[in-house]
Amino acid sequence: FVDSLGGAAGSPVSRYNLSAPTHQRIQPGDFIVAMHGAGRASPSLRDVLGQGIQVTLRIQRPTRYLATLDMTKEAKVGLRVRYSHKGACLFVDGIEEDGAAKSQAPMIRQGDRIVSVDSKPAPAGDLLNALQARAVIQLACIR
Structure with missing residues (x-):
C-alpha cells in the first residue's frame, strides 16, 4: 500500500512519476500487488530499491x-x-x-x-x- 509519496525529489518513485503519463503515475492510496510478477512472497520493495536495481511493479488503483x-x-x-x-x-x-x-x-x-x-x-x-x-x-x- 502506498501511504504517501514523501520521498526526495531524486527518489525512484519521483523519477518514474516525472516520466510516466498522468494516469500511470504512482499515487498515495495505490496498492502494490506484485513486484517482478511475484505477489506477497517477493522481497520487501524497500529492500530491493535499496540495492539500486530496476523493479517492475504491478499497481492497482483502489475502489x-x-x-x-x-x-x-x-x-x-x-x-x-x-x-x-x-x-x-x-x-x-x-x-x-x-x-x-x-x-x-x-x-x-x-x-x-x-x-x-x-x-x-x-x-x-x-x-x-x-x-x-x-x-x-x-x-x-x-x-
Whole structure:
C-alpha cells in the first residue's frame, strides 16, 4: 500500500512519476500487488530499491466507497483496526459481530482501509479518535 509519496525529489518513485503519463503515475492510496510478477512472497520493495536495481511493479488503483454509521444508538463501532503511527489510514483487521459496522455498513470488509472520517483525511491516530464519536459518522474506505 502506498501511504504517501514523501520521498526526495531524486527518489525512484519521483523519477518514474516525472516520466510516466498522468494516469500511470504512482499515487498515495495505490496498492502494490506484485513486484517482478511475484505477489506477497517477493522481497520487501524497500529492500530491493535499496540495492539500486530496476523493479517492475504491478499497481492497482483502489475502489473507494462511503459507509455511514449512526453511533448515537450503538455501544461500539465493532471494527478491529491496525495502523502505523506515521500513516494516514486505518487497516480493518476484523469486524465484530455485535458492532455498528456489521449491522449498518455490511460493505466494510476485513482488509479495507479507512482513509477519512466525516470527509476529513487525518493522521491514523486522529482517525481512530474520530471513530469514538457519539454521532452519525461517515467513513471513506478503500479496497
